[in-house]
Amino acid sequence: MSKPMLKVENLSVHYGYINALSDVSIEVNEGEIITLIGGNGAGKTTTLMSVSNLVEKSGGRVLFREEDITNKAPDKIVKLGISHVPEGRKIFPQLTVYENLIAGTFGKPKMGKQKIEALVEENYVLFPRLKERMKQTGGSLSGGEQQMLAIARGLMMDPALIMLDEPSLGLAPIIVEEIFTLIAKIRDIGKTVLLIEQNASMALSIADRGYVLEIGHVTLTGTGQELLVNPEVKRAYLGV
Amino acid sequence: MAEQTLTRVPLLEAQGICKYFGGLKAVDHVDMTICQGDIFGIIGPNGAGKTTFFNICTGIFTPTQGRIFFCGEDITAMSPEAVAQKRIARTFQNLQLFKFMTVLENVKIGCHIKTKSNMFDAILHTPTFKRDEAFTTEKSLEILKRIGLFDFRDTLAGNLSYGMQRKVEIARALALDPKILLLDEPAAGMNPLETKALMEFIQALNADGYTIAVIEHDMKFVMNSCNRILVLNFGQKILEGTPAEVKTNPEVQSAYFGKGMVAGEAIR
């Protein structure tokens, strides 16, 4: 673990007159699972959005593999190998499930037909539901199915770094388990994960390190285990 | 937990409900009885047909087969607005707020069926109009106080955080003075602390005599607040019973809880 793969330095974001993030610094090393936890409106989503450069930053830098991507076009950032599974699914409602998956491959324009088919199959194994719904439009899926589709679509580009924003939202416990197993598996094959979760205990238990965000500031950081037993975290985010 | 009364009066009944989308059986022969005073949970894997089932109960879909009775009256083919007139209120899985209206106005719309002044009353400011407006305002503010959104009454609903938006939906539904309240994943996107607060609120409502049906994936929430639970899978009913029965059912275990890592202590 030499150089951090993704480095967020002193990031600040303002929405109009709201200061959503101030001076947030985060490091993600190659092959790690990093989790961000925090209450509603703490700025977790905003952090991911600014890595993808989908919100305007008022200060700070973002580095990916030592390349400055602070002001890089969003689509170019994706093409560096960063996949972003957004909050609220954002699937393409009029495209079929299959087409949604295909849309996920634009981050790797050179990907061959066979590779695409193989990835699609992989995702169908992971989420058999999607295979059943292959020809259905994305918009007609149930909430949870849409969430699965969003995750699968994010996996389609075979990214180096995958950023997941509340992947377990609206999913049944059994699927949530599978998602977490999957995240661990992704890490095990050498990829890197940046994870946002409301279910902090699950997230921390698989994470290598975690950051606690509060009203736009990083207030705590440590390994997953450290945070899991931290009384402050326990009280505020684990609900015990 | 709501007290179990000895004489259970059925409020909302579903008989053999089916909903097919083309060849897809989203809901398949489901029977259900929700009684007065219940907090009734509906759980099941994703795509099991829970939301579809709610949509059928509230008139948004007409079922392919089967009937829905409310207080003994057949409401199967009724339009959503007619169902709402029967005082069945609901919230939506993907929020359907009036985003550009203030919180207070959102709740005032909820009072629509409780008032009846028409356009001419409004133009002429007749007594009916004045009475209605006074009633609407008073009632809406009362609900907002109760749910804890009073301070936000003049904020645009879309400006609130996710959790609060969910509450606005509940407040709006309460303004209908519903006989039954259907909540679709009210705790989604909330952290454990907020979920707990919501659970307490719902129990308080129940104590006040509201009957509630709730779809949730948060097992702590469901197991601790519901007195009866319906489990769906692939559109079919696996089980309807008490939390204790659901917890121990192996089929539910394998289809829904998995290893129990997430459902956690709630089911153990």
Added chain:
Amino acid sequence: MSKVQAFYHKHRTILLLAVFAALCVLPFVVTKALFVRYACNILLFATLAGSLNAINGYSGQMCLGQAGFFAIGAYVCAIFSTRFGVNFWLLLPISGVFAAMVGLLVALPTLKLQGIYLSIVTLGASEIIRIIAQTWEPVTGGALGIKNIPYPWLFGLDTFRPKYYYFIFLLIGVLFLLVTNRVLKSRVGRAWISIREDQIAAKSLGVQTSFYKSLNFMYGAFWAGVVGCAYAPFVNYIEASQFSTDTGFNVLAMIVIGGQGTLLGPILGSMIVTVLTESLRFLDNWRYVIYAVIIIMMMWLRPQGIAGASHSVLAGGKIKRKPVRREGARSHG
């Protein structure tokens, strides 16, 4: 809330009365008949735009056919006053009712339609109305139109002169504002807005969306009809081409520029569009080029319209959230 708004709210009645008084003396201060005629046009189109705004801005239906309802009003007035000598003041509500009926006819079959589908149907309906007006010779005079529509009685004043006709438009405009303001601030108005915001949610709360949509269409059409009725004697000569889709688009431009969904918007929009088109005349045929450029620029600079709030739906982009103190939100009472 800005200082201007605060000031307005404090002295509302006085301010409004002052504006009204100023409007009343206007035609006596402005001596050029041409300018008074422009003022008439502004009032006329402000009310017409207002009637469209009542549909597009409040119930969120995208109607492009206001020219049709306007035509109905104008023709009803022209036909009844030239053929049967019916009094203008009686014709005002009659024209409105006729237009409202047509509004209902358009609304009923299209209740299921939304957005652009509704737009094209309303546009089509307005074209059909125009073509019927153009071809139904025995009744509408066909392509010849109807001329010499009698000038209305107004306390013995000579309404041939824009100076006095002005008061007819003023009266209708003020009446429209008063009535609409009341309707919007009632259960009915809220129901309309709820349809604009989210129909499914509105239904689930017991709002009979079909009924309120029809009512909304009828209301907008009614006022368009009333304005049409006042328009016919004003121009004294009507024929079908005056009610083309361009008229409809013009009115649409007014409400969008002024600010859709606000009471003030259509008035401002009408002023801007009228003043612009008139004041750019010296540009000859470059006029419309410049006018179009200005419209587009306004959309660029202020998409929500002049009167639209910056947090408005129309401002585009995301909703601006106010800072929220989280502690206050926790308790459930």
Added chain:
Amino acid sequence: MEYLLNQLVNGICQGSIYALMAIGYSVIVGVVGMVTFTYGEIMMIGAFGAFYSFQFFGNNLALAIVMAFASSFLLGIVVYKVCYERFFNAPRHIALLCTIGFSMLMKNLVQIVFGPEQKPMINIINNATYTLRLGSVAVDFKLLQIVVMLLVILFAVSLTLFFNRTRWGVALRAVSQNKQAAYMMGINVKRTAMLGNCIGCGFGGIAGILLSIYYYTVSSTIWGNFSMKAFSASVLGGLVDLRLSALGGLCMGIIENLGITISSATFRDVFSFAFLIVILVIRPQGFAAKKGSRV
């Protein structure tokens, strides 16, 4: 019988012109996700491009078509920059008004630059009439009509394949549905949307040149009505489905001409609009299958 058949052929010919226009229109709507009221001007610019190509480079039809495509394509870039790019997140009527404004701008600018008079278009495609005999019945076709019909089929089929079978097509459609998500997929949204818009415009330009050859004229004023027809046809086809839009155009042409046969040409638009309204009342999505929308 022969008379009716001939009228039907007239209808099909007119309908295929509508269909041709509707295809380009649907491409625009399908990619940009917003309707346009400047389509008439886009066709006009295509026609003018061809007109001046004939003027300066001689009677070369292929070149003229390329010019028509290119000039409309370029105008498409301007339309995109002026009317769409800034308003993707805004409510639709704002972009809509911008297109209305832009249409007004173009109409008047063209009138100033190219003159207000109608210009005669070179009658480049052989105007021979072919008579098809079915027993005793004779039906007349013009070469140009056949060309238009073939083009409609070609464009409808090839563009549909392109949109549904290629990754590029998926990207174009994805962009119209959710711009932000498209970014997250690594799609260059602005360029893609612009390109899609321009392709649609380019096809509009081709429709423009064929139209002006068909009617022997180019001018700044005759196109407004046609763009309305393109719009209606593509609404009939559910706005984004190219083949159904083409079908919608065809139906409208036939309905109009049969209507004229039984009554008068003054009612032409009444027939097509009434047809549109009736269809939409029966099927709110037009010919398209109901969309799987849900709450």
Added chain:
Amino acid sequence: ESKGTIKLGGLAPLTGNYAEYGKGFQIAWQMAIDEINANGGANGYQLSIDVKDTQGDPVVSSTMATSFAEDDEIMAILGDFSSGACKANAPIVDRYGIVQLSPTASAPDYAGMSPYCFSIMGRQDKEAPFLATYVLKKYLGVSKVAVIRVDSDWGMAAFNNFKAQADIEGLEVIEEKYKSDETDFSSIITKVKATDPEVLVVMDQGLPVSAIFNAADSAGWDIQHLALGPGTSEQLLEQLINPDNLIVTSPFFFNPEDATLTAWKDEFNALAGFQPTVHPACAFDTAYLIKTAIEAIGDGEITREAIRDALQNIDMNGLTGHIQFEEAGDITRDYLICGVVDGNWKVLEGFDYSK
């Protein structure tokens, strides 16, 4: 020495569907006025004209007419193009007492609406019967005609006048009409062809005329073409696939042998960039009419009223021929039957209807 400037108001559709004609008006007026001023003005007065765009819309036209009428410096109004707009303005000019001299309004009831309304186009109720009696009956000698006409106020009046005379002459008439923005005439042609007439008459101006004849040609229909409205338009010739069997009636013809006319035509073409029709020629004459009227007033005070009276009694030879107003304020013209020979307009027969 100049006695000052007399201002005129001009109404013309500079934008919109009739922009081509409005443009022609504007240029012709300016040509006439420049010429008059260069030659010492009208009885020593310089003329100037302020042309306002009426968009071809009667309502805008009345607004503009009001603005001229209100402006005491404006002595007379020239224009507007369409009968509809002129009729809409009639009550206004009547009320304010200012002349509205239209180059082209031809509706029979227009000029009679007010003593201040004038037109020099010639009345439709003269030209259309001329078509029926002289062209169809006498010149061509046919008995069954098909008329395809625009459904506008002009087209309606033209047809009604024609029909009345045709009934007297015992002509069988088949009527088809279309909206003014129509472009596709194939089904009308198919429909009319099925009735098997001897002559195809088109009543309209501009694009549809050529479009209809071309549609007939390309449907392989060989029939005599006749047009009422476009006059001897050069553009029409350019737009027709097969102009040779076309006959038009016209109050006026740009005789290529007439040097003044040809010079005028060339000058106009140079200024406008397109060939003149009869309409700008009429506009040109209206300006000269005002000049003549002012000269007729002589040393008297130039008032609106005086101009009206002078116009009423005018007797002038203009570009388009002899002009003398009748009681109502319009004129009766002599019509020509023109046809195309070797791609150029030729007078086939000249008739004086009044005889």
